[in-house]
């Protein structure tokens with residue numbers, strides 16, 4: 001194939017969305033070649049995770065007209081990844097996933113530029129995340145999603161009517177798969193629920209009672225958890241178990257096998273060991289492909305306005321299962337004799353207006369001279385708060401703790417200092433306050449997000465949000 | 470933060486709803502701003518406070534501990550995620566002993582229960598010699614509505630009402646079930662610093 005024949009065919013399907021008007025397009029949608037070019041030039045997408053879903057996402061985004069991509073992942077390629085993480089080859093085993101994935105997609109899709117980052121998402125500065133137009137998540141852990149969500153929501157600012165300021169909105173498209181089940185969702189911080197608003201959607205991890213593991217194991221998983229949680233500590237006193245270290249995993253597997261033999265329990269395998277210890281269900285390539293396609297389409301819709309975005313949570317399990325309030329769709333997906341069909345279901349969730357992560361917080365305007373002690377007493381009088389005996393934290397630092405006594409003592413000296421100085425002389429920032437409120441004569445403890453603005457501290461602070469802070 | 474920009478570009482555009490709209494114009498503006506801002510200072514690195522930390526802040530503020538329990542923060546006032554609780558039972562077999570527990574709280578707390586270990590070696594049916602604790606609310610019965618206070622009370626009850634039906638220390642459980650008098654003697658001996666069977670227990674009274 002020569003380049004001249006590749007180009008028109010490559011954007012053929014995309015052009016049907018981007019070059020033609022339609023009934024479902026956004027009101028300001030302007031179809032045309034300019035839009036296609038703008039997608040290439042101005043939309044930077046970060047893909048978080050280069051595993052099963054991440055590989056699919058990179059490929060799909062690259063083939064959907066996005067040119068500026070970056071990918072971050074802390075893992076190295078393992079042999080067991082090769083069946084579904086199709087960008088990787090046997091000779092890549094041991095290399096960083098992000099680097100190999102970026103290289104392979106760039107080799108296959110001309111013109112696309114993918115910057116790989118081999119490392120932990122927590123080790124990047126906030127500034128790193130601020131430059132992306134959209135963040136696409138292909139992760140298998142709640143912790144990582146929660147972290148990226150907190151980062152994306154930290155860019156969000158609200159106007160005086162508590163409407164999100166659009167230039168501060170960092171859209172996220174989150175995909176997830178577990179076996180035959182999967183979800184795709186769009187998170188527009190400030191408009192849709194954020195990850196934290198609906199964390200209850202994730203079923204809690206199954207935790208077996210320790211005494212069952214120690215005394216009456218009945219399943220292969222019991223034997224694995226015994227080796228992982230009890231035997232490991234007995235033998236390696238003080239050394240922490242690292243689930244990402246293959247040697248550690250092998251040790252747990254071998255101990256689990258011994259335990260299973262002792263109790264006559266079948267079914268302990270290395271991959272089950274990995275699954276139980278890391279709490280992951282074996283991934284299936286086709287589920288990843290479907291979810292990635294949905295996520296990529298949403299990314300394209302957010303960027304171009306070529307259609308209304310998903311509102312806001314799509315699921316596809318193989319069996320119907322009820323979490324609280326989540327009506328899942330039933331998919332007879334791959335039953336014993338093959339495919340019977342596929343149904344998807346979209347559920348609209350609403351955001352928690354008091355969410356500590358994506359909510360606007362209560363505005364508190366102060367003079368720069370106000371001491372922490374005075375600030376705490378102002379919260380008692382504040383009409384929207386009436387928060388008594390508040391403890392205050394700012395960016396992970398506890399400025400004042402009313403209790404317990406040991407923390408009260410350590411933070412007491414801050415009371416006489418100016419809050420402006422304690423907050424590092426920033427003209428505007430979020431602080432969190434825990435205190436007591438009295439509702440119909442009943443005292444309840446309550447944690448609130450406050451947006452503290454210092455009058456006359458810095459004239460430009462309000463306008464420069466897009467530049468990143 | 471950058472101070473080089475003309476903010477009017479942002480201000481003059483009409484307010485639009487965010488759902489189902491194209492954001493590309495916005496991305497264009499931001500990208501241009503970013504190029505302008507490239508040379509400006511990137512701002513101080515900021516640690517992101519997790520949702521778990523925020524919720525824990527509330528839990529710690531509303532702790533209501535009995536006199537026999539005290540909490541300490543070995544890493545100082547800004548690390549609430551790792552703390553220790555010492556329990557001095559004022560009743561039962563373990564009267565007079567002091568038992569130290571370490572708590573490790575996850576960033577997705579309370580979606581996940583804290584990891585709790587007993588740092589004092591103890592002769593107890595529900596606590597093994599490595600400090601693993603068999604307490605239902607730490608494992609299978611954890612719910613996000615529970616809190617640190619509930620856990621500490623749960624631990625306290627393990628000392629006033631040790632339970633031979635959920636054994637982690639098999640031998641101790643068997644002795645408690647079959648011969649409470651010997652169990653009591655064993656507990657006193659372990660707490661005073663001594664051997665029970667093959668195992669030495671440092672003094673904790």
Ligand SMILES: [Zn+2]
Nearest residue numbers: 194197355358
């Ligand atoms: Zn939220």
